[in-house]
Amino acid sequence: MRVKHKKWAEPYLESHPELISLNPAEFKGNWQSRFEKAQPLHLEVGMGKGQFIIGMAKKYPQYNFIGLEIESTVAAIAAKKAEPEHLPNLTFVRADGAGLDTYFADGEIDQLYLNFSDPWPKTRHEKRRLTYKSFLANYQQVLVPKGSIEFKTDNMGLFQYSLTSLNNYGMIFDGVWLDLHHSDENEGNVETEYEQKFAAKGQPIYKLRAHFAK
Ligand code: SAH
Numbered sequence: 448m449r450v451k452h453k454k455w456a457e458p459y460l461e462s463h464p465e466l467i468s469l470n471p472a473e474f475k476g477n478w479q480s481r482f483e484k485a486q487p488l489h490l491e492v493g494m495g496k497g498q499f500i501i502g503m504a505k506k507y508p509q510y511n512f513i514g515l516e517i518e519s520t521v522a523a524i525a526a527k528k529a530e531p532e533h534l535p536n537l538t539f540v541r542a543d544g545a546g547l548d549t550y551f552a553d554g555e556i557d558q559l560y561l562n563f564s565d566p567w568p569k570t571r572h573e574k575r576r577l578t579y580k581s582f583l584a585n586y587q588q589v590l591v592p593k594g595s596i597e598f599k600t601d602n603m604g605l606f607q608y609s610l611t612s613l614n615n616y617g618m619i620f621d622g623v624w625l626d627l628h629h630s631d632e633n634e635g636n637v638e639t640e641y642e643q644k645f646a647a648k649g650q651p652i653y654k655l656r657a658h659f660a661k
Pocket residue numbers: 448449492493494495496515516517518521542543544545561562563564565639640641642
């Protein structure tokens with residue numbers, strides 16, 4: 448997500464270590480200590496301004512949630528939005544999703560979300576797509592055995608690529624929706640910022656849920 452650099456962002460991040468970690472490796476294997484209760488841990492990679500992960504944390508108090516974002520300004524906007532809510536089951540990380548195995552122990556995450564990830568349409572940028580095989584290998588490592596991924600996007604090219612990439616990796620599909628908002632799966636759907644924007648323009652939203660074979 449491209450947003451104008453905000454001067455307050457970096458000082459805000461640095462002064463809220465209880466809300467957002469800038470050096471997540473220090474909590475590797477110990478993420479449950481960041482929450483009021485130990486309970487299943489769900490992670491969103493590339494949370495943007497946080498609407499989805501904040502909405503999920505409010506809706507599902509029985510799970511713990513981590514919103515991870517690489518861009519400081521975007522991460523700071525999300526954390527600032529969540530701060531007054533004092534949600535005991537939500538915390539944030541400003542870091543690169545490419546390094547998940549350095550921040551999380553094997554099997555530490557129960558469920559992973561990717562929402563409206565950058566499409567990187569040029570073939571030479573394939574390795575940057577968050578559903579490229581090296582990312583999948585990383586997700587598999589930090590997820591519990593047979594852990595699952597939910598992915599939503601408006602981008603048909605990235606969706607087609609992801610179906611192929613997950614399939615080639617041997618993942619098992621639990622559901623594929625080509626028009627989420629007009630399907631039964633939409634019941635209880637928590638929308639992201641991008642999702643609201645694209646759906647308002649009448650674009651279909653694609654979704655898949657898949658789990659690793661082991
Ligand atoms: N999930 C949000 C934002 C989608 S835009 C929504 O649906 O509204 C994609 C987001 O992923 C951007 O904010 C971008 O900065 C972030 N991102 C891209 N590559 C990333 C990476 N390697 N690690 C973490 N975040 C990343």
